[in-house]
Amino acid sequence: MGYAQLVIGPAGSGKSTYCSSLYQHCETLGRSIHIVNLDPAAENFNYPVVMYIRELISLDDVMEELGLGPNGGLIYCMEHLEENLDEWLAEELDYYLDDDYLVFDCPGQIELFSHVPMLRNFVEHLKRKNFNVCGVYLLDSQFIADVTKFVSGCMASLSAMVQLELPHVNILSKMDLVTSKRDVENYLDPEPRFLLSELNEWIAPWFKKLNKSLIEQVDEYSMVSFIPINLRRKAGHKHIDCQGFTSYITPFDLLSGIQYALAQIDNCIQYGEDADMRDFDADNDDDA
Ligand SMILES: Nc1nc2c(ncn2[C@@H]2O[C@H](COP(=O)(O)OP(=O)(O)OP(=O)(O)O)[C@@H](O)[C@H]2O)c(=O)[nH]1
Numbered sequence: 001m002g003y004a005q006l007v008i009g010p011a012g013s014g015k016s017t018y019c020s021s022l023y024q025h026c027e028t029l030g031r032s033i034h035i036v037n038l039d040p041a042a043e044n045f046n047y048p049v050v051m052y053i054r055e056l057i058s059l060d061d062v063m064e065e066l067g068l069g070p071n072g073g074l075i076y077c078m079e080h081l082e083e084n085l086d087e088w089l090a091e092e093l094d095y096y097l098d099d100d101y102l103v104f105d106c107p108g109q110i111e112l113f114s115h116v117p118m119l120r121n122f123v124e125h126l127k128r129k130n131f132n133v134c135g136v137y138l139l140d141s142q143f144i145a146d147v148t149k150f151v152s153g154c155m156a157s158l159s160a161m162v163q164l165e166l167p168h169v170n171i172l173s174k175m176d177l178v179t180s181k182r183d184v185e186n187y188l189d190p191e192p193r194f195l196l197s198e199l200n201e202w203i204a205p206w207f208k209k210l211n212k213s214l215i216e217q218v219d220e221y222s223m224v225s226f227i228p229i230n231l232r233r234k235a236g237h238k239h240i241d242c243q244g245f246t247s248y249i250t251p252f253d254l255l256s257g258i259q260y261a262l263a264q265i266d267n268c269i270q271y272g273e274d275a276d277m278r279d280f281d282a283d284n285d286d287d288a
C-alpha cells in the first residue's frame with residue numbers, strides 16, 4: 001500500500017511552497033516523503049524531486065515545436081503524460097510502493113482538475129497501483145477578503161472534489177497576509193447562513209435564488225472548512241493583530257499549521273493505521 005497527496009489549487013496559491021515546507025517538516029521529523037513535480041513549466045523549486053515531468057516532456061519544447069500557447073501547451077503535456085502513464089509513471093512508481101508517501105506538486109491551471117479528464121485518469125492509475133490518495137486543495141487567503149471571491153473559490157474546490165472523487169482537504173494559504181481576525185473566524189469554518197446573508201448583501205436582489213442554491217451546494221458537500229497555514233513569516237517577526245495587540249511569531253506557530261494539515265491528510269488516507277495494524281497483528285502472533 002502506498003500513500004499520496006495530490007496538491008492542487010489555482011495558479012500561485014502556494015502549492016510548490018507548501019510542498020517544500022512539507023518536505024522540510026518531514027525531514028525534521030525523520031519521516032520519509034518523496035515529491036513528484038508534475039508541472040511541465042516549472043524550472044525552479046525548493047525541494048528534491050524523485051520524479052519530474054520535464055524529464056518526460058517540457059512546456060517550452062512543446063510551445064516551440066508545435067506553436068502552441070502556454071495553456072494549450074500544458075494540456076498537450078498532460079495528455080502526453082496520460083499516454084505514457086504505463087511506461088513512465090508505472091516504471092518509476094514500481095520503486096515506490098510499500099508504505100511510501102508521494103506528494104504530487106501539480107500545475108495551477110484549474111481546468112486540469114475542474115473538467116479535463118487527465119488528472120482524474122492519473123488518480124485512477126495511482127489507485128490501481130494501490131495508492132491511497134488525498135486531494136489537497138490550496139486556496140490563497142486573499143479569497144476570504146470578499147465573500148463573492150470566497151464562494152467562487154469554494155465552488156472551484158468543490159468541482160475538483162467531484163471530478164477527482166478523492167478524500168479532500170482544503171488549506172487556506174498565506175495566512176500571514178490576513179490582517180482581519182474577524183475574516184479568519186468567519187471563513188475558516190463558515191456557517192452557510194452567514195455566507196448567504198453576506199452574499200445577498202453584495203449581489204443584486206434578483207440573484208437571491210441563485211445565491212441560495214449555491215450555498216446549499218457548498219453546504220451539502222460539507223466541504224467548507226479550511227486549515228490555515230502561513231509559510232512565509234519568519235519566527236521572531238512581530239505580528240500586530242487587528243485589535244492592535246503585538247505578539248512575536250514563534251517557531252511553533254509556523255509549524256502548527258503544517259503539522260495539523262499533515263495530521264488531517266494522514267487521517268484521510270489512513271497513513272499510520274496500516275502500520276499500527278501490522279504491529280498489532282505481529283504482537284498477537286507473538287502471543288499465540
Ligand atoms: N506571504 C506569503 N506568500 C506565500 C506563502 N506561500 C507562498 N507564497 C508566495 O506565493 C507565490 C506563489 O507561490 P508558489 O508556491 O509558487 O505557488 P504555486 O501554487 O506553486 O504556483 P503555480 O505552480 O505557478 O500555480 C510565491 O511568491 C510564494 O513565495 C505564504 O504562506 N505567505
Ligand SMILES: [Mg+2]
Nearest residue numbers: 015016039042
Ligand atoms: Mg508551483
